[in-house]
Each structure stands twice: as C-alpha cells, then as structure tokens.
Amino acid sequence: xxxxxxxxxxxxxxxxxxxxxxxxxxxxxxxxxxxxxxxxxxxxxxxxxxxxxxxxxxxxxxxxxxxxxxxxxxxxxxxxxxxxxxxxxxxxxxxxxxxxxxxxxxxxxxxxxxxxxxxxxxxxxxxxxxxxxxxxxxxxxxxxxxxxxxxxxxxxxxxxxxxxxxxxxxxxxxxxxxxxxxxxxxxxxxxxxxxxxxxxxxxxxxxxxxxxxxxxxxxxxxxxxxxxxxxxxxxxxxxxxxxxxxxxxxxxxxxxxxxxxxxxxxxxxxxxxxxxxxxxxxxxxxxxxxxxxxxxxxxxxxxxxxxxxxxxxxxxxxxxxxxxxxxxxxxxxxxxxxxxxxxxxxxxxxxxxxxxxxxxxxxxxxxxxxxxxxxxxxxxxxxxxxxxxxxxxxxxxxxxxxxxxxxxxxxxxxxxxxxxxxxxxxxxxxxxxxxxxxxxxxxxxxxxxxxxxxxxxxxxxxxxxxxxxxxxxxxxxxxxxxxxxxxxxxxxxxxxxxxxxxxxxxxxxxxxxxxxxxxxxxxxxxxxxxxxxxxxxxxxxxxxxxxxxxx
Amino acid sequence: xxxxxxxxxxxxxxxxxxxxxxxxxxxxxxxxxxxxxxxxxxxxxxxxxxxxxxxxxxxxxxxxxxxxxxxxxxxxxxxxxxxxxxxxxxxxxxxxxxxxxxxxxxxxxxxxxxxxxxxxxxxxxxxxxxxxxxxxxxxxxxxxxxxxxxxxxxxxxxxxxxxxxxxxxxxxxxxxxxxxxxxxxxxxxxxxxxxxxxxxxxxxxxxxxxxxxxxxxxxxxxxxxxxxxxxxxxxxxxxxxxxxxxxxxxxxxxxxxxxxxxxxxxxxxxxxxxxxxxxxxxxxxxxxxxxxxxxxxxxxxxxxxxxxxxxxxxx
Numbered sequence: 001x002x003x004x005x006x007x008x009x010x011x012x013x014x015x016x017x018x019x020x021x022x023x024x025x026x027x028x029x030x031x032x033x034x035x036x037x038x039x040x041x042x043x044x045x046x047x048x049x050x051x052x053x054x055x056x057x058x059x060x061x062x063x064x065x066x067x068x069x070x071x072x073x074x075x076x077x078x079x080x081x082x083x084x085x086x087x088x089x090x091x092x093x094x095x096x097x098x099x100x101x102x103x104x105x106x107x108x109x110x111x112x113x114x115x116x117x118x119x120x121x122x123x124x125x126x127x128x129x130x131x132x133x134x135x136x137x138x139x140x141x142x143x144x145x146x147x148x149x150x151x152x153x154x155x156x157x158x159x160x161x162x163x164x165x166x167x168x169x170x171x172x173x174x175x176x177x178x179x180x181x182x183x184x185x186x187x188x189x190x191x192x193x194x195x196x197x198x199x200x201x202x203x204x205x206x207x208x209x210x211x212x213x214x215x216x217x218x219x220x221x222x223x224x225x226x227x228x229x230x231x232x233x234x235x236x237x238x239x240x241x242x243x244x245x246x247x248x249x250x251x252x253x254x255x256x257x258x259x260x261x262x263x264x265x266x267x268x269x270x271x272x273x274x275x276x277x278x279x280x281x282x283x284x285x286x287x288x289x290x291x292x293x294x295x296x297x298x299x300x301x302x303x304x305x306x307x308x309x310x311x312x313x314x315x316x317x318x319x320x321x322x323x324x325x326x327x328x329x330x331x332x333x334x335x336x337x338x339x340x341x342x343x344x345x346x347x348x349x350x351x352x353x354x355x356x357x358x359x360x361x362x363x364x365x366x367x368x369x370x371x372x373x374x375x376x377x378x379x380x381x382x383x384x385x386x387x388x389x390x391x392x393x394x395x396x397x398x399x400x401x402x403x404x405x406x407x408x409x410x411x412x413x414x415x416x417x418x419x420x421x422x423x424x425x426x427x428x429x430x431x432x433x434x435x436x437x438x439x440x441x442x443x444x445x446x447x448x449x450x451x452x453x454x455x456x457x458x459x460x461x462x463x464x465x466x467x468x469x470x471x472x473x474x475x476x477x478x479x480x481x482x483x484x485x486x487x488x489x490x491x492x493x494x495x496x497x498x499x500x501x502x503x504x505x506x507x508x509x510x511x512x513x514x515x516x517x518x519x520x521x522x523x524x525x526x527x528x529x530x531x532x533x534x535x536x537x538x539x540x541x542x543x544x545x546x547x548x549x550x551x
Numbered sequence: 552x553x554x555x556x557x558x559x560x561x562x563x564x565x566x567x568x569x570x571x572x573x574x575x576x577x578x579x580x581x582x583x584x585x586x587x588x589x590x591x592x593x594x595x596x597x598x599x600x601x602x603x604x605x606x607x608x609x610x611x612x613x614x615x616x617x618x619x620x621x622x623x624x625x626x627x628x629x630x631x632x633x634x635x636x637x638x639x640x641x642x643x644x645x646x647x648x649x650x651x652x653x654x655x656x657x658x659x660x661x662x663x664x665x666x667x668x669x670x671x672x673x674x675x676x677x678x679x680x681x682x683x684x685x686x687x688x689x690x691x692x693x694x695x696x697x698x699x700x701x702x703x704x705x706x707x708x709x710x711x712x713x714x715x716x717x718x719x720x721x722x723x724x725x726x727x728x729x730x731x732x733x734x735x736x737x738x739x740x741x742x743x744x745x746x747x748x749x750x751x752x753x754x755x756x757x758x759x760x761x762x763x764x765x766x767x768x769x770x771x772x773x774x775x776x777x778x779x780x781x782x783x784x785x786x787x788x789x790x791x792x793x794x795x796x797x798x799x800x801x802x803x804x805x806x807x808x809x810x811x812x813x814x815x816x817x818x819x820x821x822x823x824x825x826x827x828x829x830x831x832x833x834x835x836x837x838x839x840x841x842x843x844x845x846x847x848x849x850x851x852x853x854x855x856x857x858x859x860x861x862x863x864x865x866x
Contacts, residue, residue: 067822068814071637150603208638209646226638226646227814228720253718253812256702260717261812263710267718427583427825434587434596468597 045336047293047344047519047533049098054530056551058245061528061543064261064270065252066277072224073207074189075145078152080538083189084271085230085250088543089129090215092191093120093139094183096539098532100293100348100454102187106134106216107171115178115490116161122169126239128195129213129220136165141196143171146189153190156182178488180495184348184453188539218243218544232543244530244547262287262523269524269546271537276399278521279332286526292533293345294520295459296450297338298326298400300408300513302472304436307391307443309472312383313417314510315363316376320411324367327516330403335516337366340503341449341459343517345535348454350496357500361507364514368411376415390418394442396429404446404515439471448518452538456499457486463511474511563844567837574836575618578829585610585827589634608634621833631830635822640834643819648838650720651804651815653727657735659797662742667789669743670750675777677755685747693744697803701737701810708733718812734811738804742796749792753785760784787858794850801842 069082074090095105104110109121126134140163147157159179166172175182185191198214199206206214213221218240219232230250234243253261259280261267272278281287300317302308308317323337339361347354365372391412395405402423409419422442424432431438432445439445451458462469464480479502486498507514522533529549531542586604590596605611609620624631630640666689673685695703709717721730757763758781766776805817816835823831 068636070635073637076637077635204632204637208636209642226642227650227819228646251719251812252814254809256705256810257718257812260705260710261719264713264717266716425582427581427827430587431584434590434601435584435598 045291045333045519047291049100049292049534049536050532051290051522051524051529052549054244054528054545054547054549056244056548058528058547060247060249061245061269061546062267063248063250063543064258064267065250066254066258066270066273068227068252069230071207072211072213072221072230074192075148075151075153076207078189080273081252083538085232086213086215087537087539088219088232088248088541089213089217089221090192090194091217091541092187092189092539093193094187094191096187096348096454096536098292098534098536098540100345100534100536102184102348102454105187106139106191106193107186110183112490115488116175118173118175118182119166120171120173122171123239124169126216127237128198128216129235129237130195130198131237132195132197134193134195134216136167136169136171138196139171139193140165142192142194143173143190145194145199146192153185153188156185156188156190178490180487180490181453181455181458183490184455184458188452218541219248222247241544243541243544245543248543248546265525268528269522269531272521272523275331275334275518275521278334278523281523282332282334288524288526290522290524290533291519292522292535293343293347294450294518294535295343295345295452295454296448296518296520296535297341297343298335298404298446298448298515298518299341300404300515301445301447302512303394303439303442303445304471304473305392305440305443307389310383311509312379314513315508316379316383316415317408317411318364318510318513319372319376319379320368320414321364321513321515322367322407322411323364323515326400326404326407330400330407331516334521335518337364338514338517339364340456340507341512341514342451342456343519343535345520346451346454346456346459349492353493353496353500354456357503361504363507363510373414380415380417390420391443392441393419393421393444393446394432394439395421395423395446396426397423398426401446408444408446436471444513450518450535455495456503457483457495460499460502460506461487463506470511472511474509476505476509479505559848563848566844567840570840571622571833571837572618574840575621575829575833576614578824578827578832578836579614579617581824581827583825583827585634585829588826588828617829621830630834633823633831634828635826635831640830643831644816644834644838647814647816647819650813651801651808651817653720654731654734654738654804654807654813654815655797655800657728657731658738658742658800659793661735661739662746662796663793665739666743666746667750667793670747670789671754671777671782673747673751674754674758674781677751682751685751689744689747692740695740696806697737697741698806698810700740701734701807704733704737705810720813720815731813734807734813737810738800738807742800745796746789746792750785750789753788754781757781757784784858787854790853790857791850794846798843798846801846802839 065081065084067081069085070079071077072082072086074082074086091106093105093107094102096102106123106126107120108123111119113119122136122139128134143163145151146153147160148154159175159177159182161174161176163173193216195214198212202211205211209224209226218235218238220235222231222233224230232248234246258270258277262270262281263284265286278289282289302314308314327333327335327337340358393405393408395401405421409421412419461467461483463474464470464483465475482498482502486495486502489495489498520533520535520537522531527548528546530545530547531537532540586601587596589604589608590600609617633640633643636643669685669689673682676682705717708714715733716730719730721727763776763780766780804815805821808815808817816838820832820835823835
C-alpha cells in the first residue's frame with residue numbers, strides 16, 4: 001500500500017516558491033550569524049526514531065499542519081494532514097512504534113494457528129469517547145468498512161477470505177493466501193476501530209467539521225472550525241497512559257507562513273513534510289530539529305516510452321548521478337543519498353540485515369568518481385545506444401525536482417547521452433503516475449514515493465510483471481515468484497532474507513533509480529520534547545508524549 | 552424606477568449565468584485530471600479505478616450536462632459537496648468568507664484613508680517637495696508586488712520586531728484587527744498609488760473650475776475652498792476608483808492569504824482549482840463575480856448622490 005504525500009500547491013506556486021526563497025534570505029540575514037550553517041551535510045544527518053522523554057505537563061500546544069485536512073474520515077480521504085491529527089484520537093488494532101516495529105494494541109493478542117488464519121483477541125475495558133464500550137461488533141463492522149473497495153484501504157483486504165466474530169472479544173480472519181503485509185496494514189488505517197453507532201449516525205457528514213470522532217484513544221476531538229483550526233483534548237476516560245499535554249490546537253500554513261509561525265513562537269511544532277521547509281527552519285533560535293527514519297525517497301522512474309528500456313543504460317545513469325550534489329543544492333542537505341528505492345523507515349524488523357544490504361549496493365554511488373563514470377560509459381557502449389533523440393526527463397517546476405532533472409541531464413551528458421527536460425504544471429504532475437498517455441512523451445520521471453508500511457516488501461511488488469506501477473515493463477518470472485513467496489512468508493527473519501535478495505535483483509536491474517532517502521523532520525520548540533521523530537508520527541499517538549523538558 | 556431596477560436585476564442575472572458557464576468551462580479545461588485527485592494514493596491510479604471514480608462523480612458526462620446538473624442543484628440552493636473536502640460547499644464558504652471580507656474591508660479602509668489623504672495633500676501642495684514625495688513614495692509602493700510586500704512586512708514587523716502575528720485570522724474584533732493588519736497593509740499598498748494619483752488629478756481638475764477662482768477671489772478661507780468646493784467636486788472619480796479597486800481585491804487575496812496562513816476564500820479557490828474541485832471552484836468564483844457586480848452597482852447608485860450633475864444626465 002503506497003501513498004503520495006498530498007502536495008497541493010497553490011496556483012501561485014511560482015510566486016510562493018520565490019517567496020520562500022526570499023523569506024529564507026530575509027530572516028536568515030537577521031537571525032543567523034553563521035550563514036553557511038543552514039545547509040546540513042546529508043551524510044551527517046543523524047536519524048533517531050525518538051526524542052528524549054518529556055517530564056513536565058503542558059496545558060496547551062499549538063501545532064502546524066501544511067494543509068487543512070480534507071476530512072477526518074480516513075476511510076474516504078486519507079491525507080497525511082488528517083492522519084497527523086487523528087492518530088492521537090483514533091487507535092488501531094495494531095500500533096506502529098517509533099522504531100517502526102509493530103505490536104498489537106486494541107487487539108490484545110494476535111494468534112496465527114496456521115498461515116491462513118488470524119485470531120484477534122480484543123482488549124477488554126476499552127471505551128469509545130462517548131463512553132460506550134468497544135465490542136467485537138464494532139471491530140468487525142470497522143474491518144468491513146475498511147474492506148469496501150471504494151474505501152482508501154480496500155486493496156489491503158484482497159487476500160481476505162472471511163472475517164467473522166468468533167467470541168465476545170474475538171475476531172477470526174481467514175486468508176486466501178498467507179499475507180505478511182496484512183499485519184502491517186492493521187497498524188495503519190486498515191486497523192482503525194470505529195464506533196459503529198457514531199459513524200452511522202453521522203452518515204455522509206462523518207469526518208466533516210462539527211461532527212464528533214468515533215474512536216478510542218488518548219485524545220478526543222474537541223472541535224473543528226472549518227478554515228480555522230482543529231482542537232483535540234485529553235480524554236479523561238482513556239484506558240491507557242494519561243498524556244502529558246492537555247490540549248493541542250492544529251492550524252495550517254504553508255511555505256513562508258509556516259516558517260514565520262514557528263520562528264515567532266506562534267506555533268510550538270510541526271512535522272515538516274517538505275525538506276525545503278525544514279531547511280529554512282534549520283538553525284533558528286529557540287527551535288530544535290530532529291530527523292527520523294521514514295520510508296520516503298526520491299527516485300527516477302523510467303517509463304514505457306523506452307528511452308531507458310535497456311537496463312544497462314539505467315545502470316549507467318545510476319552510476320553517473322551526483323546524488324550528493326542533488327541533496328546539497330536541491331534540498332539544503334535535508335535528504336540523504338541512497339542506494340535503494342525505500343527509506344530506512346521501512347526496516348520495521350531485522351534492521352541490521354537491511355542496513356547491511358543497503359550499504360552493499362554498489363550501483364548508486366553518492367558522488368560518482370572517475371571509475372564509476374568509466375564503468376557507466378562502458379555500459380552505454382555495450383548497450384550500443386545510438387543517441388536517437390534525447391532522453392526526456394519529466395518534472396514540475398518545484399525547486400528540488402528542477403535540480404534533480406538538471407542533475408540527470410548532466411549525468412547523461414557525462415556518459416555520452418543527450419537529455420531534455422520537460423516541465424509540466426504541478427496540477428498536471430500527478431497524472432504522470434496515473435495515465436500512460438500523460439507519460440507518453442517522457443522517458444523518465446523525477447518522482448518521489450513512500451510506503452505506509454514499515455516493510456520493504458510493501459514496495460518491491462511495484463516491479464511485478466503485472467503491476468500498474470511497473471511502467472518500464474520489467475519482466476522477470478523468477479523475481480515475481482520470489483516477491484510472491486516473500487509476501488506470503490510470515491516469519492520476519494525468513495522474509496527479510498528473501499527481501500534482501502529481491503532488492504538486489506531490483507537494484508541490479510535499476511528498475512527504478514534511487515536518488516535519496518527523505519528523513520521525516522520534527523520541528524519543535526526548544527523547551528519541549530517527547531514525540532517520535534520517525535515516520536511513525538502518522539500512525540502513533542505522538543501528542544500523548546509531547547511535554548516540557550522541565551517539570 | 553421599478554423598470555430600471557428590474558432591468559438591472561435581469562442584466563445581473565444574465566451576467567451571472569454567462570459568468571458561471573465561462574467559469575465552469577475554464578475550470579473544466581484546466582490541466583490535470585480530477586479523478587487522479589479523487590482516487591486517493593498513487594497505487595490507486597489504475598485505469599479501472601479512475602473510470603469508477605469518473606462515473607461516481609459524473610465526470611464522464613459531457614461538459615454541458617455537468618453544467619446543467621450543477622445549475623439545477625444551484626437553483627434549489629444546493630451548492631453540492633466538495634470533491635476534496637467531504638463537507639458541504641455552502642459550509643466551506645460560510646466558514647471562510649468572513650476572513651476574506653474582513654481582510655478586504657480593512658485594506659479598503661487603509662487605502663481609502665491613506666490614498667485619498669495622500670492625494671489631497673499632493674494636490675494642495677502641488678509642485679512642492681510634498682507633492683514629489685507623495686508621488687514618488689506611492690509609485691514605489693505600487694511597484695512592489697503584494698507577495699513581496701507581504702513577506703517583507705512579515706519579516707520586519709512580525710518576525711523581527713514581533714509587533715504583529717504572522718499567521719491566522721485572530722479572534723474577536725481586536726484580535727482580528729491585530730492579525731489582519733499586516734495582510735491588509737500589503738494588500739492596500741498596491742492600491743495606494745492608484746487612488747492617490749486619481750485623487751490628486753481629480754482635485755487639480757476641480758480646483759481649476761471657475762467657481763473655485765470666484766470663491767478664492769471673494770476671500771473664502773482656503774481650507775473651506777478645498778473641502779467644500781474642490782474635494783466635493785472631485786469625489787466622483789475617486790469613489791468610482793475606490794469601488795473598482797475594492798471589488799477587484801475580492802478576487803485578489805490569494806497571495807496575501809497564502810503568505811500569512813489565512814484560510815480565506817482565496818486559498819480555498821486555489822486549492823479547488825488545483826484539485827479540480829468543480830463545486831467549490833465554481834461557487835467561489837461565482838461569489839467573487841457577484842461581489843464585483845454588487846460593489847460596482849453600489850458605486851453606480853452612490854455616484855448621483857455625490858454629484859447632482861450625474862443624476863441630471865441619467866434622468
């Protein structure tokens with residue numbers, strides 16, 4: 001299950017982009033004594049999943065989102081803005097931990113009598129925010145709602161054969177084929193337990209301003225003033241540990257407004273979704289930044305047009321690409337040159353195995369040296385590319401993507417190929433992902449990707465022969481068989497071994513060309529601490545751990 | 552009189568109808584596919600899923616049919632539900648319109664008071680350094696685009712001096728005024744030069760009239776001449792221009808709203824256009840067009856009251 005971070009940029013995107021640069025310049029000159037300190041060195045970014053635990057209570061925190069949530073019904077509209085709020089209000093059957101591992105939560109116990117059966121025993125004594133107890137009926141109803149093909153998580157339930165209530169506190173699911181990813185999905189939006197009565201009562205208005213939430217969780221939704229703010233409040237009847245922060249008010253702003261609000265202390269914190277925002281806030285007085293693992297990455301995706309159809313050309317491009325340069329000049333050092341297509345946040349188990357395997361990938365150097373270039377030129381010669389027309393690089397006018405596109409063109413030139421950049425408006429950019437016709441005149445897309453599950457296998461199915469995301473038509477029956485086997489392997493250690501092999505095939509063939517991993521960035525008032533810095537903030541009640549350093 | 556009013560109303564409705572169709576067609580023609588935004592995540596973008604979404608939202612029907620559907624609902628006071636937000640369009644507008652209205656009202660007060668004031672000052676002190684300073688200063692102000700002034704104002708008065716908040720709309724009257732001062736100022740700056748120029752020229756023209764000379768010759772105090780004879784006669788063009796500028800602002804708050812993190816209808820519109828949220832884009836644009844028509848009609852109606860000569864001409 002993959003998701004795109006919603007990046008709905010303004011009509012005035014160009015203007016605003018200029019504005020951000022301008023503001024960075026203005027305030028930088030007045031606040032920063034060391035001008036050069038703003039650019040982080042990607043290699044030294046220390047990714048830690050958590051921040052130091054808070055000790056002091058906090059009456060009220062102001063939090064910023066990059067956009068107003070579309071809806072607080074994550075089944076119909078699953079945007080990250082809504083998730084950042086709701087993850088404190090709604091709990092799931094499993095829970096993603098700050099270190100990206102998962103464990104049962106509303107399901108107290110999860111047993112697999114065989115590979116095709118999952119028996120969930122529900123936690124007792126859990127009540128919804130309206131005071132009614134959570135029942136097995138609520139859970140079953142919620143799972144069926146998620147499974148509706150029209151809902152956001154519908155595709156997670158493709159392998160489910162039956163879902164039944166088998167006891168007062170027990171739900172039994174059976175699978176058509178064993179599905180390792182489903183356990184991860186239960187820690188995501190597919191595992192949310194709704195209060196059936198509340199959701200049905202709200203009907204079509206569920207998740208819109210003025211409606212109560214329908215969840216169990218440390219906070220309850222206190223109010224949503226459309227166009228202004230969303231407030232959540234500590235829920236006194238919560239079954240678990242009492243949160244340190246009593247009330248959180250969410251507002252939204254983008255670009256310079258977001259930077260200004262944090263700089264002036266009008267807001268206490270934000271999870272910065274764009275590396276450039278994080279870069280503009282780096283080194284500001286009174287603000288701390290924490291970098292955590294995330295599954296997000298910058299990638300080059302070859303298209304069916306065929307300019308990069310030959311794997312040797314793709315490998316050559318990968319060898320010649322200056323990833324370090326891209327990180328520094330396109331993203332202020334807030335991304336890290338990376339050799340695999342998913343970020344380190346995907347390592348939710350067997351971390352050392354994946355870490356070693358990532359380091360062992362050789363086809364994607366951070367900064368290519370003479371040897372890399374020579375090898376790349378050799379590959380191009382072998383492929384016999386005659387240079388029949390330039391390779392067209394598709395991008396939008398975003399600052400980072402523009403830099404990547406230019407770096408690709410420079411890399412192509414170094415290996416004796418021509419590149420041409422085709423820029424489309426941001427509103428059109430997403431269409432590259434959906435419509436082959438929209439991609440018909442580009443050879444490679446300057447893209448980004450993230451997966452919602454902390455498991456590399458949540459990504460590698462994109463290169464299956466029949467995947468709609470396998471644009472370049474990579475076909476390898478052995479690869480397909482191994483992916484299917486890994487997806488059906490419930491044992492973590494076993495699956496990790498398979499995943500590493502699959503990853504090697506993928507990177508050797510450069511099905512997609514990895515550029516950099518994009519860490520998640522927590523920006524926080526210096527006096528505060530507690531929430532996780534990793535991508536778990538989308539699925540973990542981070543506000544419950546927010547508090548002051550002293551007290 | 553009744554005939555005139557009904558003619559006006561009919562004209563207004565015809566304009567709205569024409570505008571709504573043009574707007575609908577324009578949003579429809581903008582690049583990008585609404586189904587892509589409606590479908591959800593990238594892995595949902597299979598052709599079959601997109602077809603389903605198109606059918607669900609009637610996007611597979613011809614433009615005219617979609618427009619007819621929308622118009623029919625509209626006539627029953629149903630603006631529909633937003634594609635992006637699951638909320639009712641009417642609720643979205645009701646929540647955001649006050650912010651934009653307050654912003655434009657505040658900016659109008661600023662540019663009228665400062666612009667007319669500066670124009671009068673320049674006209675009265677014509678040819679002196681005051682005149683040059685006003686003309687030079689306002690020209691400079693007008694040459695700065697509002698997104699630049701917004702950022703500069705926020706950087707200086709918000710971030711550095713900390714006098715004004717840099718995001719949000721504020722609560723209560725004082726809170727709103729406090730929050731909206733910088734956005735309103737950056738919105739008003741561009742209009743200042745225009746209004747002060749029009750005021751100055753209009754005052755100079757009115758000052759050259761015979762009856763002003765006569766009044767001056769008969770020893771009326773200069774202050775009284777300026778207020779009663781010159782400014783009064785010059786008001787027509789000034790009010791017209793102020794009305795037009797204010798009406799134009801209703802549609803031009805986007806950049807300032809973005810720079811100051813205000814959720815007004817400007818940012819709502821931009822989001823709606825980018826995500827092909829037809830119901831919202833259509834409603835916001837119509838609201839803007841209506842606002843424009845209402846303000847300009849009001850100016851037309853006020854004009855004869857200020858200047859009896861206009862009334863005689865139209866009567």
